[in-house]
Amino acid sequence: MGNVCIAWASALKKLGIEPVIPPHTNKRTLELANKYSPDSICLPYKLVLGNFLQAIEKDADYVAMISSPGICRLGEYGQSIKNVLKDMGYESKYIELQLYDGFKGMYKFLTELSGVKNPITLIKAINIAVRKVFVLDKIENLFSYYRAREITVGTAEKYYNKALDMIMEADNVKSLKKAEKNAIAELKKTQIDPARDVVNVDITGEIFLVQDPFSNQNIEKELGRMGVQTKRSLTVSGFLKDAIIPKFFKKGETHLERAFRMAKPYLMRDIGGDALESVSDVAYANAKGTDGIIHVSPFTCMPEIMSQNIFPSMRENCDIPILTLIMDEQTGRAGYITRLEAFVDLMKRKKYINKKKEQVKI
Ligand code: SF4
Known part of the structure; x- marks a missing residue:
């Protein structure tokens, strides 16, 4: 889902887990998803399933996603995905983060996934992931500002991709602050027409x-x-x-x-x-x-x-x-x-x- 993998990857690395990031959602993701999804299910379900299948192709041992007992079909995603993976004979384990359990749920989810029980390590992992999400949203808004005013089409995106790499590499709060500063500086290199309406x-x-x-x-x-x-x-x-x-x-x-x-x-x-x-x-x-x-x-x-x-x-x-x-x-x-x-x-x-x-x- 967008760039959320950048934040998750940092939390997992902190806990000694190797994150497997599937390719960005593409036509093949959709093809795979359509093949194994109920026809009338919503598009996010299909794409999440497609992402999981592509991650498993890259040898992921676990696939994990959020769930909720809410009023819509999100609550059904988990069981349905679990069944599909089982029917396909995949060994990867499916694990769920219950949304309404808040911080406690996230803590439990990461313990279950990593086996790490040290609360300081777990809190550090959650902290870096949450902070990255906030930085990514900030960069995204800035990117939009520059893209709407860029003189040469595509320049802002070029700098934005570099900015994302910087955020991706940061592995603690100090380096993230530095990466944020550098990422903003990178985006500001875009030549713009500030007077554009x-x-x-x-x-x-x-x-x-x-x-x-x-x-x-x-x-x-x-x-x-x-x-x-x-x-x-x-x-x-x-x-x-x-x-x-x-x-x-x-x-x-x-x-x-x-x-x-x-x-x-x-x-x-x-x-x-x-x-x-x-x-x-x-x-x-x-x-x-x-x-x-x-x-x-x-x-x-x-x-x-x-x-x-x-x-x-x-x-x-x-x-x-x-x-x-x-x-x-x-x-x-x-x-x-x-x-x-x-x-x-x-x-x-x-x-x-x-x-x-x-x-x-x-
Ligand atoms: S809000 Fe619920 S029903 Fe709508 S697409 Fe998302 S999961 Fe499906």
């Missing part, structure tokens, strides 16, 4: 699709090419704040707390997946004056079907342009790009009209 878009929806460039068809790259600065409303760091980090260490309102507050007039409770967050993200983006918001979700994802059906009723109070994109392995590229281009045009026009109105007032 960019539009700002928030990206919300199902968290896997928001993070994963393969399944969202590289939406941020495409938008960057069109001079759009993107911001993910759903991030892994935001998720960690709600699910793993103890209350004591949290500052300010978390994403989930904001979701309950801002979704209220339209959705009163958690209905599974990231629906509550998606609804509230629209209200939030509207309140902070973002130029538009894009909602991405996998085909057949029930919680996000619900949130998409709530958006029209938000129109009365929220003037922000919303684009909803439902993705699956059949999504055609040409039509998808056309929709993005049309949406960007719409946002630009709206921004221009608002600017004119402001000038008239003055």
Whole structure:
């Protein structure tokens, strides 16, 4: 799921485990996944299974993933994946991290996986992984800033990839701080046009699709090419704040707390997946004056079907342009790009009209 493997790999290395990182999700991942998945299951399931199969091909002894007893199909992923691996005759053991067990769950999960019982070593492993997630999200936002303004297409990405390598290599808090500084300096090498009139878009929806460039068809790259600065409303760091980090260490309102507050007039409770967050993200983006918001979700994802059906009723109070994109392995590229281009045009026009109105007032 995006770059989350960079953070996990550091935690595992700290515990003496060799992380096996499968290739970035690609066409073969999907082919493998389609072959062994139930037809109508959601896209994230298929891709996670495909990632596992490719990791096993690289001799992984264990495959591990998060699970939750929640309202959507995430709770079924574990048993189903376990069955597939067993049916295929794979020896790799499947291990699960229960989301709702928070920090304690993560601690237990890593002990089970590594056999390490020393609490200091375990806390150090969790600490480096969590910190890396926050640094990666920060770098990601900065990357988006530079990509939307770069003079030569592709320059920001070149520096961003170098920045990722730097973060990947850091193996303790001190070296991570240094790597973060160097990574930011690397991104700043991008030659930009600071005066370019960019539009700002928030990206919300199902968290896997928001993070994963393969399944969202590289939406941020495409938008960057069109001079759009993107911001993910759903991030892994935001998720960690709600699910793993103890209350004591949290500052300010978390994403989930904001979701309950801002979704209220339209959705009163958690209905599974990231629906509550998606609804509230629209209200939030509207309140902070973002130029538009894009909602991405996998085909057949029930919680996000619900949130998409709530958006029209938000129109009365929220003037922000919303684009909803439902993705699956059949999504055609040409039509998808056309929709993005049309949406960007719409946002630009709206921004221009608002600017004119402001000038008239003055
Ligand atoms: S949120 Fe949607 S896509 Fe994600 S696991 Fe649940 S049903 Fe599947």
